[in-house]
Amino acid sequence: MDPLDGFGSPRREEAAADSRSGWTRFFSWLECVCVVTFDLELGQAIEVLYPQDVKLTEKEKTSICYLSFPDSYSGCLGDTQFTFRLRQSVGRQSFRDDVYNRDAPATLETAHFFGYVYFRQVKDVSVKRGYFQKSLVLVSRLPYTHLFHSVLQIIAPEFFEKLEPFLEAVCNEIDQWPNPSPGQTLNLPIVGIVLQVRIPSKTDKPGGSPSPLPAPTLLPTIHELDLFKCFQSVLIHLQMLWELMLLGEPLVVMAPSPTVCSETILALVSSISPLKFCCDFRPYFTIHDSEFREYTTRTQAPPNVVLGVTNPFFIKTFQNWPHIVRLGEIKMAGRLRSHCIGFIHNKMCQLQHNKD
Template identity: 30%
Template sequence: MENPIAFLHPGPDEKKSSFRHWIVAFIVCNFNVDLGPEIELVYPPNTPFSQSDLSAICFNSFPERHDADVTEDLGFQFTIRNNSPNVRLESPNAPYGSATLLHGNCIFRQEFDTTIKRSFNQRTMCIISNQPFPALFMHVLQRMTSETDFSNPNVLEQAFLHIASWPTPSVGSHSLPFMGSVLPFEIAPHAAFPLQGLRSAQLLSSSSAFMESQRLIHAYEPVGDWEKLLPHFPSISELFVLFERLILCESIIVFSRSPQLCSEMVSALVDLVKPIPYAAICRPYMTMQSEFSGTGASRGLPRQFLIGITNPFMLQRILGLAEELNITRPHVISLGPSDKSVRIKSQNSQKRKDHHTMDFPSGMDAQNTSKRYIKTDREFAGTVESLLRGTLSSSHSSANEDVGSFVRRYFGQLTAQFLAPFNRYFASTAQAASTTDTAFPSTTRPDAPQYASFSLTAFLASLGKHGTGVTFRGQAPLQRHRARDAMYTAFCSSPNFYAWLEMKLGLEKEATAGLLGSGE
């Protein structure tokens, strides 16, 4: 029987072009027991994907682990390289999206079916886009799949026509009509703007479904919620280890049984250090067939990356390759089953075997050894523990705040405190006044030439004189000062520093020129 989708025509070319400003295509994948993952349909038809990209989308759109207990839909994201030469950027305004990457947003559904070999029908609906708008696209997918089959031609055509009617993506606020409602949507001038999508006290205190449906969707807000993620942590203090690694643009592997948990965690981690852009390669979810994992020893691993994986043998391959190439071992955060009694401090015993490390391959060390700089805030950790348990006193200043908002606000403030010495240094130097008028290389590599206004020696002298609001480890002042200087020195040689400075100066230029749009 011929596929009914083949008879659908998405309309005039101008509608296809308008649709492409936001989305490349909808793709439905089916898991064939005999052949593996396969494409069931692509809409609009004749979207010019290469065979290699279609294959990559297929493999990344399914969980690698079969779990018969999964009865609810899973939502997750993946990112692949754009190897389709005819899939180009078409948006006339910033943000244009990425010409080199394709972002996948998925809803995976598993339904019991005794008529097939594995007794389960597994399908995934994907939105493929050049734009990294996961919060918006997951809203779209949930509305499309909540009450209908994935390949319903009427739903696909209706969704296409609505999205084709949207205005071109641009910085500012938008009202996007979609399937009987309007999605309030906002695009920040930069993806690294902090605290995007932070829920207001009014929304937190309201249980109204209408209030939630009217919530403003931010383009770059995280799809992960710390209230759901932290119970999977080995300890709350692990947040400070991860924060430090992210600030310094070091590699992190998120290891879990669920692609949803992986991608939500990666999203939440990138958000943790904003407004510092995490300048490494970022892959929310990867499988053994992913291009990244197939990298041979002759080509090497990326020097810095943040990835989510569920396959223990892939973890073993990456860690083994890092050791073989003499690259700093990536930090591994293993997310076990949810545990409401998450401890504040992890146990350091190398022999400890608990639910957070049981999935590691035999003989692999699950522990991470690295030098720490920032001191764990015990008061913060205790407050998070009480919020998770629901035992926080009503008189506490954070009693009316949810865990996710509290964690994001805390680390947003900590990042601002970390950056404050740089802002003070630039403001106090004569050269800083002319920095925004000085051409600088559009690169985030640590070996790029120094900006004319910045001297590490002068900055450290300013840091020593004025200090910082961040509390560093060490029993004596001299130890704390050494830890402080070591971390700031490491940050200044990392890609994150160049990415942050480029963002800062670029936005200042645009603001001065009045180029930051206000949207609709």
């Protein structure tokens, strides 16, 4: 008998907790669904948490609150989607992870929490601050960026109209999904739409995919990003960036929005696939992050981590880091936009401007 499965073991206790809550299949996809709002007295706070009996530490709740809103300097009006990543509390590892990680590609293992955010900020004269600000967040161990952002695009607009009853119905529907078993093609119903996905397996061959089953909506991938879209502004530096990822060098991406910085970080980390990125990475990092002091100390060499930031405060904080990528949007004539890229590598700066 596996000692980890014995009476009173972490596996047995967590399995029992999941069984009592009645959300067994839900937990195989998501840890929880959060609604984060801005409270004039408390600041960012969790307004709704599903399932209600989910166990999050205070540190995890605080991190989710701060990472679920774009930095105030981003000026994100309308709807914004982005991704963050944070450490799980010690001892939280689930028994389901062992089974999943055994068959999943190394790049898709479940050692951290990912937060998939749909943030809405619109003018509202009925609110004291003058703006409605709220985030719908899917928290999961699974690094399925494309899948969960596709789900958010489906459910978030309707949630902001129908609120909690709709969210509860969505969670109950996710609880009917089959478990994410590597190598399986699954149909996932969500508010009248069926998403068909294939869960990657470590035995998959590069470029190979099975014939899809009939389904209204086929997602060609659950985790991959549009790499050309993410890298189009840094193509001239792509080989060097790829080498930095292989070496696990400290690197900061400074961008005008959480969307740009988080997609760029995730694309950089995935650029060395099928190799697993060996260090820590944070698609969206703020001054409120629980690892802020750890990653910004000047008493020792920069840690081997890749960070995505939007706050100008970090320009000075990270000025001694060896590798910095700066991305910024420039309005061109008409409605066209281009990017200004600054790449600082070992104290040598190369600056490229896209001209009209």
